[in-house]
Amino acid sequence: MQRLRWLALGLSAFVAVLIGTGFRDPDEGFVQQIAAQLNKFYQAHYPEKSYLHLDKPVYAVGETVWFKAYVVDASRHLPDTLSRVLYVDLLSPQNQVVAQRVLGLQRGTANGDFTLSDTLTQGMxxxxxxxxxxxxxxxxxxxSRRISVWRTDPTAAAPTTAPGRRKKAELNAATAPVQSRQPDVQFFPEGGxxxxxxxxxxxxxxxxxxGYGVNVTGVVQDEQGADVLxxxxxxxxxxxxLLNPVAGKRYQARVxxxxxxxxxxxxxxxxxxxLSLSVAEIGDFLNVxxxxxxxxxxxPPDNITLLGHVRGIISYAGRGQxxxxRAFTARVPKNKFPTGIAHFxxxxxxxxxxxxxxxxxxxEPSLQVKITPSxxxxxxxxxxxLxxxxxxAAGQPVAAQFSLAVNSAQALVANxxxxxxxxxxxxTSDLQGFVENPAYYFQQNVPDAKMALDNLLLTQGWRRFVWKQLLANTFDPSPFPLxxxxxxxxxxxxDGKRPIANSDVALILSRPDRGFANATTDPDGRFLxxxxxxxxxxxxxxxxKGTKGNRSPVVRLAGSLAPLPKTPLPRLISPQPEIAEYLQTSKKQQAAERRFRMDTSKTIMLGNVTVRGKKAPPADPRKIYSQADATIKLSDLPGASSYINILQVLQGRVAGLTITGSGFDMxxxxxGxxxxxxxxxxxxxxxxYINSISPTDVESVEVLKGASAAIFGGxxxxxxxxxxxxxGNPSYDYSKDPTSPRLAYIKRPGFYRAREFYVPQYDGSTKAxxxxxxxxxxxxxxxxxxxDASGIAHLSFYCSDASGTFQVAGEGLSFTGTPGLGISSFSVQ
Structure with a gap:
């Protein structure tokens, strides 16, 4: 067997060595090109990762989902990335956004919560x-993480007092996937x-x-139906x-x-x-x-180049013929790679x-986290x-940021x-698609976990970039801002199709501050x-603003995300005994919280109160006056869309109002x-600005004269x-409007202010x-x-009236990008 000649170790050292040698070999030049393009990709695209530590995996409606967010750079997992804004969505079993939190990041972290309304349907x-x-x-x-949300009475449907909710619930049940569909079995040759x-x-x-794995057995057969293995x-x-196929034969699996x-x-x-590529882990080496x-x-012999990197950090490069x-082999030391997925x-x-x-x-071992109850x-x-x-790994203290949850073992048994x-x-952050039970692959003292992880990586894709595009320097555009x-x-x-470069765009603020700003679109028609x-x-x-040749520009805001891949989620019908017991506990806890305010020592409970009244029409927040002297509704003017701007529409329609000029200069x-x-x-x-407003963007115009305008002062x-x-009218019905407005209304939520988890204070008394x-x-x-600098944090809280076993789970990240996990437990008698 031949061996590949080792070229480099690590990206920065690798590039320096190649540049210093002044080589002319085309293969070494190609490896240098790879290193340069990888470096360029990670500098230009600066990929990021996000992770949420949730307080538990199973919830009942009416509870709160508590979470801590960590955002890091995708290469070295360093916190405090360039981004300072994080979006967290809660999606229903039908992939609809139920709630969203917009969080401001500090040192790469933020915390938030979702309240699970009791009107939610049961599901994943x-x-x-x-x-x-x-x-x-x-x-x-x-x-992306799936969580189970149960009703405390799993057999009961969600409240459907509103007709729209009832219809939606019926639709959800009707469109639920059929569990009897045949499993999908796919085969993946190593190397491709x-x-x-x-x-x-x-x-x-x-x-x-x-998308959940199912255990199968089977035989591989050739095209004559003979068993092969x-x-x-x-x-x-x-x-x-292992399969050694015969040329020209087709094979199938009988499963x-x-x-x-x-x-x-x-x-x-x-x-x-x-070409075929095979990698086997043997001791401290990867045998390729x-x-x-x-x-x-x-x-004749062909030149080949083998490259190995982890998250863009080149750890091995070899070349040969x-x-x-004869087979070619490379004995690659594992200690040259950072921990993670090595991509050969x-x-x-x-x-x-x-x-x-x-x-x-x-x-590199993860952080060693020890949680010790007193x-x-x-x-x-x-x-x-605590x-x-x-x-x-060397036993030295580490300053890190963590989040910590203490849960009843009931909520964790069936996970x-x-x-x-x-x-x-x-x-999972470096893999595409759903990965089931990923924590299994990181359990210690599980003999089959290493083989199972290898099977996962043989069947799961990695595509943060495509080599052909990377080497051709054809990076995809980045339309979304950092x-x-x-x-x-x-x-x-x-006309809603072709980008308009160098177009003037105006932003008019109404809340919380009034103001005006201008921007110009880039060559792709984008503004920020x-x-x-x-x-x-x-x-x-x-x-x-409309210009000559582009009188009908359309503003398309950076809107909501496309839905997740249409992988159906399992329906939750009958809970396991552990879950059923958990739901009863949650039901009792929520009933007590409704009856007693847990965060105060004085509570006045009212009896049933009936309030009757008529719903008042909502006031238009855009108006500070009560009545106008003249009102023109564009929907009453069938030919309004043919006018150049809104001033031309007003011409001759309001007594005492004179419109002069033409085109965009009126x-x-x-x-008087x-x-x-x-x-x-x-x-x-x-x-x-008024000259640039198209009538297709306008719902109505109101004119105030004399005393009617006095509310505006000077x-x-x-x-x-x-x-x-x-x-500007959130309730406007666009389904009845065939026009394409170029005026975009924005309602941009501010940063979410996370609620504080309620921690009662007791004096230790054992009285009832x-x-x-x-x-x-x-x-x-x-x-x-x-x-702190000594690697220690001290915490304290009080037990409740509930007894049983409680698990303490802490997760976090050092400021150098090393993750850690610690688990402990205690009991309440």
Whole structure:
């Protein structure tokens, strides 16, 4: 066997060595090009990762989802990234956003919460987290986690007092996926292709309709139906086998499914020639084997290049030549890689990627987190003191930021899809698609976990970039801004299709501050407004001004995300005994919280009160006056859309109002008063802006003269012309409007202010309580646990009246990017 010549170790040192040698070999030049382009990609795109530590995996309606967010750079996992704004969504089982939190990040972290309304349907919900900058990459790399939300009476439907809610509930039940659909079984040759007359490792994965693994057995058969080999899954429907296919033959798998039925699945077609790449972990090394097969078998040797990197950090590069007679091998030390997914790519002599292989490398240990309660057992309402100690692998203290949850063991027993900060940052955040129970692969003393993880990486994709695009320097555009503060962004299009460059865009603020700002679109027609404080909800208008040749520009705001992949989520019908017991506990706790205010010592309970009244029509917040002298509704003017601007529409329609000029240079005068003050949705604007407003954007116009305008003081001395846009009216029905408004209305929420987890204070007395305290589902939650220079943090809280076993789980990150996890427990007698 031949061996690849080692070229480099690490990106920065690697580039320096190559530049210093002044080589002319085209292969070494290609490796240098790879290093430069990788470095350029990570500098230009600066990919980020997000992670949420949730207080528990199972919830009942009426409870609160508490979470701590961590945002890091995707390469070295350093906190305090460039982004300062994080979006956290709660999605229903039908992929609809139920609630959203916009959080301001400090040192890469933030905390928040969701209240699960008792009107929610029972089902599997999704929590996802992302920054604006992360939207430039695939949504597959957002943090995404499924959580179970049960009703405390699982057999009861959600309240459906409103007809719309009832219809939606019926629709959800009608469109639920059928559980009897046949499982999906796929086969993945190692390296990417099945090559004839070569031993190929083939991995397989069997999943149900919800993406969960199902255990299967089967046999591989040739096209004549003869058995070639038998196989069976090892963990979560995944496994592997060796196959040496005969050239020209097709193969299929006869698979026995969990329900006892048998189904036939085709294997990939074996290619008559090509390259194969195989990687095996042996001790402290990764043994890489490369083989070539050509039709003639006598083709001249070909140049090959092998590259290994972890999150863009090049740890191995080798080159050499290969023919059909001998395999090429590389013995790669694992200690040259940072911990994470090592991505091996094999390039041919034309510098085209031919094979890829993912391997997980474990090197630097995670943070050593020790959580120590002051006692193993406590009495109800007794004070619990906790010490959190964090050290690195060498035993040195580490300053880190943590979050900590204390839960009843009931909420944790039935958790088939466990996540933690190790499994997310080191594994799932670098993989596309759903990964079931990722925490399993990080359990210690589980002999099969290493093999199961290898099977996962043989069947799961990694595509943060595409080599062909990377090497050609054709990076995808980044339409979404990197947000240091809250922003408003979008694109201006001609007739809603082609981008308009150098277009003037106006932003008119109505709340919380009144103001006006201008921007100009870039070559792709995109605009950006920044500097919003985030202290309150911002309401504003954005309009692109029409110009010669582009009189109908359309503003398209950077809108909501596309829905998650349409993988159906399992329905929650009958809870397991542990979950049923948990739901009863939650029901009792919520009943006590409704009856007693747990955060005060004095509570007055009222009896039933009936309030009757008529619903008053909502006041228009854009108006500060009661009545206008003249009102023109554009819907009453069938030909209004044919006018150039709104002033031309007003011409001759209001007594005492004179409109002069033409085109985009028109003026208004009110007889006996002078030039009026113009308002757009309550915001003062100048004449030039009014000339650019298209009638298709306007709902109505109101004119105030004389005493009617006195409420505006000196500004209303010349009268007032108030223009109300369709976008400025949140209740405007666009389904009845065939026009395409170029005026965009924005209601931008400010930063969410997270609620504080209620922690009662008791004096340690064992007297019978006057008010019950049933806290147990989440006994304690603290999202801001910071260890000091000695690596220690001290915490304290009180037990409730509930007894049983409680688990303490702390997750966090050092300021150098190393994640850590600690678990402990205590009991309440």
């Amino acid at each position: 919900y999704t929590v996802r987290a992302y920054t604006s900058w992360m939207r430039n990459a695939s949504a597959e790399y957002f943090f 292709s099945l090559i004839a007359q070569i031993d190929n490792r083939v991995a397989f994965k069997a999943t149900d309709v919800y 038998a196989f069976q899954s090892q963990h979560l429907g995944m496994g592997q086998f 026995k499914l969990p329900d006892g039925t048998v189904a036939i699945y085709p294997l990939p077609i074996a290619q008559p020639e090509g 084997t490369i083989r070539r097969k050509t039709l003639a078998g006598t083709a 290969i023919d059909d007679t 790519t094999l390039f041919n002599g034309q510098n085209v990627a031919q094979c890829e292989r993912l391997v997980f490398v474990r090197n 006692k193993a057992s406590y009495a109800p309402r007794e004070k619990v003191n 010490d959190v100690e964090v050290h690195d 088939p899809d466990a996540h933690n900060i190790l499994s997310d940052l080191l594994l 947000e240091r503060t809250l922003t408003v962004s979008g694109q201006v299009l001609n 407004f920044t500097g919003f404080s985030g202290s309150d909800t911002t309401q504003a208008l954005v309009q692109a 003026r208004a005068q009110i007889r 008063q002078g030039s009026p003050q113009f308002l757009v949705d309550g915001v003062p604007v100048d004449d030039s 500004r209303g001395a010349g009268g007032v012309i108030a223009i109300y846009t369709k976008r 309580p006057t008010r019950p305290d049933f806290r147990s589902t989440t006994l304690y939650w603290n999202p801001r646990v910071n260890t």
